[in-house]
Amino acid sequence: EVQLVQSGAEVKKPGESLKISCKGSGYSFTSYWIGWVRQMPGKGLEWMGIIYPGDSDTRYSPSFQGQVTISADKSISTAYLQWSSLKASDTAMYYCARLRMSSGYYFDYWGQGTLVTVSS
């Protein structure tokens, strides 16, 4: 069974750094792209970027380029999303999802989400 399990909720202060994780299981982690999707409170889904764990090829949405860093450690089947200096506007739910790129560019499995709250 394909599963993506994300790290738990975080409460941080503005200016702090943060790295959240997404661990894949039940499939070949290095053979599929993993994407990150933001959902701000009461708002819609926003594509942030994707990474191919096999070679760490990474692509960012122009809206998030330079704002976050996506990485992966294939040895432990885990992808990461990190911030070096959080802002209050980073408060959101963040989902990781497996991307089917070769056949239609869609997310077929999703993590449960990680809620990030940034508040002073």
Add this chain to the structure above:
Amino acid sequence: QSALTQPASVSGSPGQSITISCTGTSSDVGGYNYVSWYQQHPGKAPKLMIYEVSNRPSGVSNRFSGSKSGNTASLTISGLQAEDEADYYCSSYTSSSLVFGGGTKLTVL
């Protein structure tokens, strides 16, 4: 890239059919058969309902169907059930990236 355009809300009675539209441009929806649809219940992660315009993943009810004409894709839900009440998002491939629609809240009356 700009978000795809969806109606903010649609509603229907149990047993009826509803259609949710998703309008983009020739650079996204109109340019590729790579439109997907996701269902999201409150407090839950999104769930894939349709991919490649009209394909249903295993386990998704055949009451859900997708289509596309020009720059507009559509999701149709037939035989509405109470459990279909959720937010629905379309998504399309565009220039090595993805763009989502703003989401549509479906209310089952």
